[in-house]
Amino acid sequence: MWPYMTRSGPNRRFLPFVMLFCVVLPLFASHQITSFSSMMFNDSITLGLSENSDDLRSYGMELAFHHESNWLGELSVSGLTQRNAFDDTSGRYDEVFLQAGRLFHFPVGKGEPEMAVRVVPFAGLVFAGNMGFDFVQNLVHVSLDIEEVDLPYEYDGVRVYPRFGVVQTFEYREPAPWFSITDLVFFAEVEAFYSPGYAARIFSSVAVGQYTTSISELSVGLGYAWETVFDSWRSHELVGANETGVVGFLRGHFGLLSLSYKWYLDSLQGYGGLGFDVAFDQGKVWKHNDLLLSLGMMLPYRVSTMSLRYTVAGDFGVFIANTFKMVPLEDEDRVRENVSSWHVGGEYEFSQLDVGWMRPFASLGAGVRRFLVMGDADEDAADSNGRVRLSQNVRFSMDAAVGLRFFTDGQLQFNGVAYGLEVSGGLFFTDSHDFGSEFDLELTQRWMPYVRIGVTVGGAI
Incomplete structure (x- = not known):
């Protein structure tokens, strides 16, 4: 655990916005951005597959960008709760991932079908504790006439941890035989992240889908996640246990709209997101709606x-x-x-x-x-x-x-x-x-x- 901790009350609520401003401003000022995406997550987006328990990893937001030089950046924010009625240790904590990395692309062979290996090493920080996200959650609950979530924080401050990781993907792509501008794709991927003193996670998955250049991309997949929690927070331990096991997922984008859904089959918990994805490669013209x-x-x-x-x-x-x-x-x-x-x-x-x-x-x-x-x-x-x-x-x-x-x-x-x-x-x-x-x-x-x-x-x- 790093020695720096934050305890100031209202100022905690502005911490994610300050970090976002510091990271995004110089990139937008100095470089031409290839793509920028933003997504809001909530366990109410169930697709009817999982229950909306409004608990554990309950809500969040993700901002990501990909520069034409293949440098990547990501800010991920989550509000997490553990409010089982019989458990006296019920509590909550806020979580922020701030990380950057670079994509390395290695083609395999030439011509069709196209095959490649992508490797993305990451480094960043984890902020965990009380950043005032309970205020945002309860403000939304009051506006929707939903019961407020009144839980004590696991730690009345903010702990900071380093975060290291790598994502390695094998991609196979070939033209779809019945469409003119669409490819069929297959992915095999391994993600590994490690935060000393906080948590470690490995997620291995395979997925199939379709890709239409700069217009649409949709894939469905199945994987398995292993997660180990290093701190003593009860709510963190339950979130880690809940997000360990078999995971089904759906992800993609259609024009400016992006979507994501994870379904933890062992616990029947789901977590979905909707947002936008802007690719700065204009020039394509709409023809018709297939x-x-x-x-x-x-x-x-x-x-x-x-x-x-x-x-x-x-x-x-x-x-x-x-x-x-x-x-x-x-x-x-x-x-x-x-x-x-x-x-x-x-x-x-x-x-x-x-x-x-x-x-x-x-x-x-x-x-x-x-x-x-x-x-x-x-x-x-x-x-x-x-x-x-x-x-x-x-x-x-x-x-x-x-x-x-x-x-x-x-x-x-x-x-x-x-x-x-x-x-x-x-x-x-x-x-x-x-x-x-x-x-x-x-x-x-x-x-x-x-x-x-x-x-x-x-x-x-």
Whole structure:
């Protein structure tokens, strides 16, 4: 542990912003930046796969940049809590990673398929302790009418540790046989990080996906993480145990939009992020939408929605869609209803009714809907995250909708990707006629009329 520690109260809240200013300012002033990305993380972004327990690694932010000389920089901020009701050692701590590194690229062979090894050594600092992130979390909770998280900090100050690491990646890439500007990719990667006195972590993974030059990149993968915690903070130990084991992940970007999701299968904990990724290599022009990603909200239920549409022929397309929401049921034992759905279906755009900036569409999909109720585990439970499944139901569901898409012909475009808006109305059906639960669930209606508002991102592949 380094001897420097910070104890000043309100000043702690400005520490991450001071570090960001000091790091980013000289880089923007002295060099041409190749790319810059920013992402907000929260365990409420579950994709319906994990529970939103609002605990452990609960929220955070990441800023990263990549200079054309292959120098990299990253600032990662997290708020972490451990608030199991039966544990007298419940607590919290804030965590900041500030690091820089350089990418070394080694091609393997020539021609197609393309293969390469990438190595990125990192060095930086870890700041852990009380930096006032509880104020931000509770400010958001109050604004959303959610119970505040009142927990003592593990340490009423800030500890500073060195951080060293390396990321080594093998990449295999070949042209997709059915698309003109898209590659199929395979990754095998090992990440290793070490902070003396704080923690050590190794993550080994493989992933497959697609890459369309400067337009879209999407990969799904599976890996295994090992983490060892060196300090004596109980909340840190539980976070480390929770993030050890098999990990599924999704990551990518579509135009300016970037996304990330990690699913810790051993603890069923998830952590997702949404943000933007700006690549400064302008010149590409939008042509048409082979893929259309839509992110929105289903009202009045405030259910988050995501869908991905692929144009099959003409106006007809197929899609996959996901919805998810968490509803607090009881403050005692933090009982929570987690509702999610996964649908596949078909969609038709009425191009003959297109007025240049607006196009009608209709869609029909079917799949399953899951009702998951989770609560705090008993004191003798072995769960690393202190949560237990109280009930679960999976039911057949359907969704029919009609709507309007605005700016469908590339009126709002940047670097080969078009952006627009989407408004639709529909009817969501769930086979819940004999549904029974000891809890008063909020979203078990058989028929749910709704209005959906969303943003769209589209481009060619």
